[in-house]
Amino acid sequence: AQKITQTQPGMFVQEKEAVTLDCTYDTSDPSYGLFWYKQPSSGEMIFLIYQGSYDQQNATEGRYSLNFQKARKSANLVISASQLGDSAMYFCAMREDSNYQLIWGAGTKLIIKP
Amino acid sequence: DVKVTQSSRYLVKRTGEKVFLECVQDMDHENMFWYRQDPGLGLRLIYFSYDVKMKEKGDIPEGYSVSREKKERFSLILESASTNQTSMYLCASSLSGRLYNEQFFGPGTRLTVL
Numbered sequence: 506a507q508k509i510t511q512t513q514p515g516m517f518v519q520e521k522e523a524v525t526l527d528c529t530y531d532t533s534d535p536s537y538g539l540f541w542y543k544q545p546s547s548g549e550m551i552f553l554i555y556q557g558s559y560d561q562q563n564a565t566e567g568r569y570s571l572n573f574q575k576a577r578k579s580a581n582l583v584i585s586a587s588q589l590g591d592s593a594m595y596f597c598a599m600r601e602d603s604n605y606q607l608i609w610g611a612g613t614k615l616i617i618k619p
Numbered sequence: 620d621v622k623v624t625q626s627s628r629y630l631v632k633r634t635g636e637k638v639f640l641e642c643v644q645d646m647d648h649e650n651m652f653w654y655r656q657d658p659g660l661g662l663r664l665i666y667f668s669y670d671v672k673m674k675e676k677g678d679i680p681e682g683y684s685v686s687r688e689k690k691e692r693f694s695l696i697l698e699s700a701s702t703n704q705t706s707m708y709l710c711a712s713s714l715s716g717r718l719y720n721e722q723f724f725g726p727g728t729r730l731t732v733l
Binding site for chain 2: 509514540549550551557596598600606607610
């Protein structure tokens with residue numbers, strides 16, 4: 506069964522608008538972490554933001570925030586005031602405390618329109 | 620500045636050749652990982668290593684082997700390259716211990732097997 510689901514293969518967003526990238530996950534481990542990475546066309550994976558399952562507050566990093574809804578098992582990435590440089594693939598990933606591995610979603614291709 | 624480097628950005632090999640992909644990190648990380656990335660499939664873990672000379676199979680180890688003789692270097696070996704191993708290969712490293720320790724990635728090697 507898919508442990509990480511990103512339902513949006515691609516998205517177009519107007520520059521300066523906010524964008525929400527969806528991620529749902531499945532785990533029975535009470536302790537886990539959720540990660541978002543950005544992959545520009547150059548290919549390198551860039552870490553954006555982390556949310557732990559026991560964190561009381563939603564994570565924020567600059568223009569990135571994570572809308573963490575534990576009961577719904579969703580961890581959506583919100584990018585405020587999108588910029589042309591935000592055009593990239595975005596991946597959601599999860600690590601369970603019992604495991605070294607990161608489990609990855611299939612990714613969402615985000616294109617920002619000028 | 621943290622760095623993960625991979626020996627080649629682009630590589631073209633013939634079917635049946637033995638292929639070596641090298642990865643070096645300068646962050647003194649315990650964990651190192653090899654992934655392959657194919658469109659629509661996200662990242663799939665081939666092998667990982669949590670210490671020198673230690674290795675664990677990931678989700679798709681068939682046709683691959685690895686070597687970690689020194690802490691900073693993790694090599695991926697394709698014993699007899701096949702066309703279905705044409706892909707982007709990503710190396711990553713991370714500290715062990717904390718759930719929130721993100722993985723740092725190299726720039727990737729795009730391998731074509733003819």
